[in-house]
Amino acid sequence: MFTVDLKNQLEQYSKEVSEHLVEFLPKANDGQAQVVKAMRYSLLNGGKRLRPVFVLEFCRMCGGDVQKAMAYACAIEYIHTYSLIHDDLPCMDDDDMRRGNPSCHKMYGEATALLAGDALLTHAFEICAGADFDDTKNATAVSLLAQNAGVGGMIGGQVIDLKYEACDPNISEILTVHKLKTGALISAACLLGCIAAGADEEKIALASKYAYLIGTAFQIKDDLLDIYGDEQKLGKHIGSDAENDKTTYVTLVGAEKAQKDVETLTASAVEILQNFDNNEFMVALSNYLTTREN
Template sequence: MELMTQLRADQTLIEKALADYAAQWPSYGALKDAMSYSLLSGGKRIRPALTLAVCRLFGGREEDALPFACGLEMVHTYSLIHDDLPCMDDDDFRRGQPTNHKVYGEANAVLAGDGLLTAAFATLAKAPLPPERICRGIATLAQAAGPHGMVGGQVLDLLGEGQSLTEEEITTIEALKTGCMIEAAARLGAIAANSTPEEEAAAAAYARKLGLAFQIQDDLLDVVGSEAEFGKPIGSDAAKEKSTFVVLKGVEACQAWVNTLTEEAIACLLPFSGSDYLCGLARFLAGRTK
C-alpha cells in the first residue's frame, strides 16, 4: 500500500480507538474534557502508527497491537501537557491550539496528565494478548516513560537550560526524552507480534536512529520552520537558552545528519521482507515541515 494511504489508514484507526477509550472516562468536573482535549487534538500519531507498522512487519495483527499503540499515545500526550506547564516549558500553544493549562487551568492540566498516564497502563493491560506479552509491554512502556527514560531526560533538559552542552550531553538528553518513547513504540509492536529477539532488536535499532533524526529535525524546524505549520512559536529553544544540535553544529550539518541517520535506520530493516512502508516512513519524517 502506498505510504500516505497506509499512514492515513493507521491514523484513522488510532483516532477512532482513542475516541472510544476517551468516551469511557468519568465526567468528574473538567477531567474528562481536559484529558480528551489534548488526546484528541490531532497530531501525526507517528508513535502509535510505528507500533502498528512493526507489528504488521513481523506478522502480527493490528487489533492485537492497537491497545499498546493507544496506551503509548496517552503517555506521550500526558508528557506534552506537563511539558507545556509554566513550571516546565511554559508554552501557550500546541498543535496550533491553546495548551491544556490555558484552557482548563494548571490544576486540571496536571490532573489530566496524571489521568492519561494511569489510563495508559490500564489500556495496555486489556490488550487481547497472552499475559506474558502484556507484562512485557507494560514493562517496556514504563521503562521508556519513567526515570530511566522520558522523565529522566526532561530533568536533564531543564538542568541544561542556559548551559553550553556538549554533543554527548545533548544526545543523552534527547535519547532519554524523545528516543526512548520512539524505541518503545517499535518494541511494543514487536512484542504484540510475538517477534523473535532478533526481530525486536532490529526494530529497536531502527527506532533509535529514527528517534534521533526526528529530534534533530525538530530542532531544525524550531529555527527554519513555519510557525503556521509547526503549530507553536518558532525560536522557543533559543528563547529558553537551550543547547540544541542546531546551535552546536549549524543548520546544514544537521540537515545532512538527519539524512545519514535516516539511511542508517532504513538499513536496520532491509533484511526483512515487507519493510518498504517503514523505510518510506523514515524518509517521510526526515522531510517533514511540522
C-alpha cells in the same frame, strides 16, 4: 519520497488511531466529566500519531495481528499526550499553544490539566494490562512502557534537559537528552509492536537499533524546524530555543551538517528495515521524516 500512498495510509492510520483513543477513555459520571473532556481534548489535538504507527507497523512487519496491537498503540499515545500536557504547564515550558490550539491548561485550567495528564498516564497502563494478548505479553508491555517512560527514559531526559538550561551541554550530552527524552518512547513503540507480534530476540534487537537511529534523526530535525520551520505548518511559535539561548545540536554543529546528519541517520535506519518483510511503508515513512515540515 512523499508518495500519495504514504499520505493516504498515514491519514487512514491517524483516523483509526483517533477513534480508538476515544474508545479507551474511562467512563465518567457528571462530576468527573471535566477531566475526561481535557484528556479527550489533548488526545485529539492533532499530532502525527507516529508512535502508534510504529507499534502497528512493527507488529505488521513481524507478522502480528495489527488490530489487537491497537491497544498498545493507544497506550503509548496516552503517555506521549500526558507528557505534552505536563511539559506545557507554567512550571515547565509554560507554553500557551500546542499544535495551533490553546494548550490543555489554557483551556481547562492548571489543576484539571495536571490531573488530565496524571489520568492519561494511569490509564495507559490499564489499557496495556488489559489488551487482548496473553498476560505474559501484557506484563512485558507494561514493564517496557514504564521503563521507557520513567527515570531511565523520557522523564530522565526531561530532568537532564532542565539541568542543561543552566549550563552548556556538549554534543554527547545533547545526544543523551535526545536518546532519553524522545528516543525512549519511540523505542518503546517499535518494541511494543514486536512484543505484540511475538517477534524473536533478533528482530527485537534490530527494532531497537532502528528506533535509536530514527529517534535521533527525528529530534535533530525538530531542532532544525525550531529555527527554519514555518509557524503556520508547525502550529506553534518557532525560535524558542534561540530566545532561551538554548544550546542545541544545531547551534553546535551548524544547520548544514545537522540536516546531513538527519539524512545519514535515516539512511542507516532504512538499511535496518531491509531485515523485515513488508517494509515498504516504513521505508517511505522514515524517508519522509527527513523532509517533514511539522
